[in-house]
Amino acid sequence: MELIRPELVCPAGTPAALKSAVEAGADCVYVGYRDETNARNFPGLNFSRKELEEGIAFAHDHGAKVLVAINTFPRAGTPELWHQAVDDAARLKADAVILADIGLIAYAAAKHPDLRLHLSVQAAASNPESIRFYAERFGVQRVVLPRVLTVQEIAALNPQIRPVETEVFVFGGLCVMAEGRCALSSYATGQSPNMNGVCSPAAHVRYVDTASGTKSQLAGFTINQFGHGEPAGYPTLCKGRFVANGKTSYLFEEPTSLNTLAMLPDLIKAGVTAFKIEGRQRGRAYVAAVVQAFRAGVDAVMAGRPLPDMDLDRITEGGRQTTGAYERAWR
Template sequence: MASLPSPSPSTSTSSTRPELVCPAGTPAALRSAVDAGADCVYVGFRDETNARNFPGLNFNRKELGEGIAYAHERGAKVLVAINTFPRAGQPEIWHQAVADAAKLKADAAILADIGLIEHAHRTHPELRLHLSVQAAASNPDAIRFYAERFGVRRVVLPRVLTVQEIAALNPRIAPVETEVFVFGGLCVMAEGRCALSSYVTGQSPNMNGVCSPAGEVRYTETSQGITSELGGFTINKFAHDEAAGYPTLCKGRFIAHDKASYLFEEPTSLNTLTMLPDLIKAGVTAFKIEGRQRGRAYVAAVVQAFRAGVDAVMAGKPLPDIDLDRITEGGKQTTGAYEKAWR
């Protein structure tokens, strides 16, 4: 078992330019992300090996090969998310996804399942491995285990840590890199542990790659507005002047004590644009934008905004004043757990 070096507490990577890791749910979105300034794009195969397994999204092998070539020609990297958990005794399509990512010269595979990580490390030692947020590794012991045992080079941190906690974590796990979410949809569940969708539809994001599968979604127009349903259950009711959001249980509006409210989480988007200097000082290696299910216009707008933000910080200039309200979920923004302002 390889050992990680013990870093000095004074070690700092605050002067290192972080990578901007951007979503690409389609070949068109990949090109838009690269053209807008992404350092890396992350993608998935068109099957249940990735956690965004929706109709019309993702890549077949030919498309991914072409996408990798397009990115590499322009100096960008491609990371392949194989971040669902294989069915017991039926790991074949997950093993094939790892093999194909390596064959197509992907720059890394993003994995969550410990058995699949072991398989990838053993059978494709040349393939760089990143630990998915779905693995929910947020402390030094867990992260160092994956690094020492399987050679994992980067961990995508769950969205539960403050900036100060991330700053304290980084020197304890060096040289393992950290990647954090900076924009996009939030999840109130511990990543990799959500079972809400499976209760209603029989399919889960962890196993099938689908949170609220499209085939289970229904919208019904009434005299009062629009009703959204998931698996036959009413998730929300919207007035005519409200935007009808996608029905997920965690962001549903339910009646409790005779009052309709968002019991789990209001629709809102993470936006850390103003916190980029602090995250860079904390030693974060990569900034991740969420949204593989979003269109190329969303991808281009967010990538351009964060490209300008990162470049400004690294040049010692003020952050640009960029309004992203129009593309946030519910038209609302939050810094989430990074500040934990509720404490």
């Protein structure tokens, strides 16, 4: 079977990060507007319309594509901000938009029939029936799969949905909930990634020094407690450490980063179209280091060479890594 070279889809939270990603070898860069239409709506991040126009021109001049993430869910009765986001992406000649809300997908398909549509991971489509629905009804050409499937499940899924493409996460912060369905951040802070574009917003985060170590808190809730000298992870509820029946443990997964570099041959054989790196909230040094590593990895696999030895511990969450559900299921 002939292997298909997957695209390397890389994050850019700023114009500087976009340039770093492209120069490091990204095939595609994904970005968001500086508002609540994207799920990384943090202060100091994202693009104005002018910056996006310039970023698209730079990427296209260097043979790369730009995907615009409009992946939050519009407020009922007030979709204008989201409609404008789609209209502007089409006007600025973005290569695709990444959408989650079915109403917004219907709007984009009807208003901009030539605009390429990608289904966001926030839509949580992980089976042939749901993916085929989006493809047949709206012309969606690629689906970003939730981070809950094994490699074997992805390999079985791909033949059933062709010609729809699949994109999977290969590195970065690991969302261990079913994307698009999480209400934990909203419970604690009143803000969620699905509606406001923020999970565990920084304004609600506190680190409190105690005699026994450091407590991480979110909106007054203690999420974790760390001993002296122990790395203190970012307090998201799904990665909290809690006491139940006298036992202290993490709910789903320790605060670690997804890293599938060693699994690239298996993911390529599974027929994945694109590899996605998470991290629009990270700086250009992170972007450059990860993109360079995965560029070298993909190129080595396609050339039949051994994978290069790449140590990415220094830029992973808590200095630890996991292969997530690709090798083990939480179900």
